Amino acid sequence: MTTPQDVLAKVPLFSMLSKKELSRLAGNAHERTFPAGAVLTEQDETGVTFGVIVDGQAAVEVHGQAARTLGPGDYFGEMALIDHSYRSATITAETDLRCLLFTAWVFRPFAMDHPETAWALLEKMVQRVRDAEARQSS
């Protein structure tokens, strides 16, 4: 069975970390398995954790519309990680879903120590902003 560390190693966000750092990061996470059908985040509810999917699939819905599917190596909740505010989407487990969850106080010092991770998060954010702007103008 894939270990959390193996999965983290394949996430582009963490691609520049050493094995030791990946192991530390995996050790600091809160591992949780959600049954199929469980709601991980609900749009407009407050959320403060950031999650990486280890195994399984989840459906992302924005304003009731299916947006995308997340699988192993995908992450969610990075916006609330930064502004501790409302969830931007509803995420539901389609299959049993194994995740690594992080709170901001665990992940933030890590991101500060590894600027390349913070930068990768920024790149993702920028992509989301562009997508949102494109959706608005269409």
Place this chain on the structure above:
Amino acid sequence: MTADLAAILGQTSLLRSVPEQDLKAAAAASRLRSYRRGQVVFTRSDPGDTVIVVVSGRVKVTVRSADGGELTLAIIGPGGLLGELGVVDGGPRSADAETLEACQLLLVPRDTIRDLCARVPSAGQALTSSIAATLRRLTEATADLVFLDLPRRVAKILLGLPQGADGVIRLRLSQEELAHQAGSTRQSVNAALRGFERRGWIDLQDRTVTVTQPDALGRFAGPETL
């Protein structure tokens, strides 16, 4: 969301080793609340039936005198806990708690924590360690209040602050708050800071204090602070 809350609880040093089922049950009994800046979280002598996890923001723990004096005992940031003492002795709040900025706080029933600590040995151990650490810190703070003059207490507080990502110590408090920590007035603290600035040990700009020469400041504060 319970998933969030269980993850938050599991990421505190107190409950890190608690089994998932118990975390879920504790999460179900807990409430996540948003607080404005400067909002009272609890008051000394309140019955205090919750343990509070700071999820975001900072909360200051203070005691106040009848004539309006204030002493800050601790500043609790994300991941930190308030109300652990009550788990041990069931007593009322020993101090006041107020937010220093907008906060999200997770309130867990005290009984829930008490039961977990009783059933999960490592959680009980973590509680004891945490209280021991607080006791050590307050012992030193008490000695400083009695034996060190104000400038040295201010120097010690500055040196005790975490370094930023660039290795520089910056104060994230107003001078008024710094005075509460040092057990003095803003004017006296300001005078001490100006003294440090004159000697080139710190930089005073607008509302920030930057320690530029921690070694020199450390030598002034006293041998045990180095």
